Amino acid sequence: MQKNKENLKQLIRAGRGLIPAHTVIRNGNLVNVMSSEIYLADVAIYEDTIVAIGDVTDYIGPETKTIDATGKYLVPGLIDGHLHSECSKLSITSFAKAVVPCGTTSIVSGLDEYISVSGLEGLHEIFAEVKASPLKVFWGAPYKTPYTFPQSTVAFNFTEEVHKEVQQWPECFGVWETVREAVQVEDEDTLGAIEQAFKNRLPIFGCAPMVGGKDLNGYLCAGIRLDHESYDHTEVVEKMRKGMHMVIRESSVTHFLKENIRAVTEVNPYLARRVSFCTDDVTATDVLEKGHVDNVVRLAIAEGVEPMTAIQMATINSAEAYRIDHLVGSISPGRIADILLVDSPENFQVEAVITNGRLVAENRKLNYDLKAPARSSVLSSALKCKKTTREDFEYKVDIENGQAKVLSMDVKGPFVRKRRDVTVKVQNSIVIPDTEQDVLMVSVLERFGRNGNKSLAFCSGWNLKKGAMASSAAPDDNNLIVMGADASDMSIAVNHLIENGGGQVVVADGEIIEFLPLPVGGIASDEDAEKIAHREALLTKAANQLGCNLPEPLMYMFFLPITAIPDYAITDVGPVDCIALNTFDPILELIQD
Structure with missing residues (x-):
């Protein structure tokens, strides 16, 4: 995801058709989440980036690989907007092996459970593990650790001083899970993390269950952009009417979608464009039996959400909420080539997964052997x-x-x-x-x-x-x-x-x-x-x-x-x-x- 002058030149030339694509996907039905349309279109990919959609005949060279998507629908890779992958008890490698074949290609996470047991040294090891996997992690720096009130004991305390350093890292895309209590008591480290985020133009991710009225107003005045914790649809509606992006949670133990989606299906369908999905905490058992974000898409459709809308909730809506839509969330030139081949928008069964321009999974299995790294004493x-x-x-x-x-x-x-x-x-x-x-x-x-x-x-x-x-x-x-x-x-x-x-x-x-x-x-x-x-x-x-x-x-x-x-x-x-x-x-x- 790093850009420099040289690779930008190559991408620009590839986008103009001056150099051939490495891969093209032919004859698929493009689910265009940007325009809410479905139409026949090809996709051209140069290295890990989409460079063209539509007729890509001019992008094919003698070495270009072709993926035939006849009869299939091309959908952007799915995004889990709030996830503690550690709660699955699966390492990043094992988790990627489980969820990428389901179509989840990106997650937003604080990796905070790893931080609590191994600090920044362990976090760097996890970052390296992520880079070797087909799963992207858009990391939010935890607003502080521990999250508890009064403060409990962890291996590493995330403070305002830590934020001054880590918010400069290229891996950092925001401030993670800023809880309402920390804002309400005007906790110094929390306010310091938010202050740094404003300076660095980073979004602030929230966590405010069962909050409304004046407490919600005060919370929003701290600059919180989104929330993944609502216990009923009226709470969702109030938060959205007050400007928040809402991330509806459907985890292994908190099944909130059926209730919270009523904000869209019963109250106001126009709220849908600012609703996205997360699973937060999932078990390995649930992923194997039900799937991951793909399951949430199917559940939303079953509750009356139009398939296109449900797919937008799992892709572009999440990307826009987290300000990562220039990288992922749609099948568009310039975006990373994370693309799913599904049977139909209505059934939404993922048959093949492309991440970073490479076909990595078919028929619910990775097509290569992904191994976990050697573990140091830090972890x-x-x-x-x-x-x-x-x-x-x-x-x-x-x-x-x-x-x-x-x-x-x-x-x-x-x-x-x-x-x-x-x-x-x-x-x-x-x-x-x-x-x-x-x-x-x-x-x-x-x-x-x-x-x-x-x-x-x-x-x-x-x-x-x-x-x-x-x-x-x-x-x-x-x-x-x-x-x-x-x-x-x-x-x-x-x-x-x-x-x-x-x-x-x-x-x-x-x-x-x-x-x-x-x-x-x-x-x-x-x-x-x-x-x-x-x-x-x-x-x-x-x-x-x-x-x-x-x-x-x-x-x-x-x-x-x-x-x-x-x-x-x-x-x-x-x-x-x-x-x-x-x-x-x-x-x-x-x-x-």
């Missing part, structure tokens, strides 16, 4: 925390026997936790988890060797009858989270992850039931999606056998440290009231026998 998954004992997960109080009224964080969806007051037993000065009342212990342990923090609180909604679950992948700080009905099993789960360099584990009756290793930073794996999906299924089955009936038990658990969505969360500094933005004591009252 090793060593967990720098001490082994635990049962006592680390026993909640001790000042009475010997009696009852404790506790605040249990009750899950109402993957991100929303509400207050639930429950009375449980106290025995030998320990508050006892109560599986009959669905009250479990949950703890987050700092794992970067910075302070040894460890929190402890209560949660509900998982319905575990015994055992424990733990994960070293836990956005947004990726500390070690463990939940369980038994303190001994919780300790065994944590220690297993420490001994094995990270991953996800289910334990029962002192035994390891299932384990998924995550050797890349303790958050991802270089295994193919099929293997990760298989292990995900085994982990879910194990959690189900312990009594949990949530659709994604470990994913619901590893979202508990996110403090950006009301009402409750837990980080290594303690249980958090996400409205008051401070920690709280989960013991509400003690009653002595």
Whole structure:
């Protein structure tokens, strides 16, 4: 994507037909997202760039390769407008192998989970990995790390001073996931990141769930351009009427498209041109079974969106929202040659994928062997925390026997936790988890060797009858989270992850039931999606056998440290009231026998 005088001269000459194209696509039906038309047209490609559309006879030389697209539709490569690829537990290489054959050729990401565990040094290694893959990553510098309020512990803190450096990098296309709370409390580092973005003319990407009225007005006055977090279509409408681009999310655990697309199908069809798509957090299982952004296109069409409009939402709308439409988002001269061959706009089944001018995938598979790079110690998954004992997960109080009224964080969806007051037993000065009342212990342990923090609180909604679950992948700080009905099993789960360099584990009756290793930073794996999906299924089955009936038990658990969505969360500094933005004591009252 870098331009210089010499390659510009070559591209200009190729565009004028003075030198032959390297590749031409013949006889396809061009889906022109710029003009909302479909018509027969050829495409000429020089190196990685589209140089002509229409009749390209004059662009063909003796060495020009031809791709026959007879009967197929030519669609721009799809763009995921907000994605934490790390939450799939797939490395960039493995993720590219899974989603590029589905037609996703670009993602917008902060790569923030990698930053939280490896800092800028690890980020540079990920940038190198991206360049070797067929998947483009338009990187937004995280507005700060960690995202949590109060501030939790991560391996690297992204500050205003860091922004002064990284916003000058060629990889930087904006400021990533600027949460409403940080703006509202006038956080100095956040405002500093925004100040730098204005100086550098970079867009500011938002994250403002369930915000409206005066709070939304104040947020927009900070210069936020777009948002990917709306919980109903009325929220979408208000934000769009106030000038925002909206990125509708359809993830593996938050299925918002059906509700949010009503802003277009029921309220105002003219809003469509400023709506785009993202998946945010997806599992390997979902990608294999449903697809990726291509699945979101099909879902939108099923909800009544015209195929052309749905395709625009997945391509040019996203590119324009993120100000990258000069590079991707359309099949136009001067744009990078990311082109899909699909069966029809209505069915939208991707049959072949061209990225950077090269045919890379056919029939849902890459057509070459893409290998992950060797991993340095920077992205090793060593967990720098001490082994635990049962006592680390026993909640001790000042009475010997009696009852404790506790605040249990009750899950109402993957991100929303509400207050639930429950009375449980106290025995030998320990508050006892109560599986009959669905009250479990949950703890987050700092794992970067910075302070040894460890929190402890209560949660509900998982319905575990015994055992424990733990994960070293836990956005947004990726500390070690463990939940369980038994303190001994919780300790065994944590220690297993420490001994094995990270991953996800289910334990029962002192035994390891299932384990998924995550050797890349303790958050991802270089295994193919099929293997990760298989292990995900085994982990879910194990959690189900312990009594949990949530659709994604470990994913619901590893979202508990996110403090950006009301009402409750837990980080290594303690249980958090996400409205008051401070920690709280989960013991509400003690009653002595």
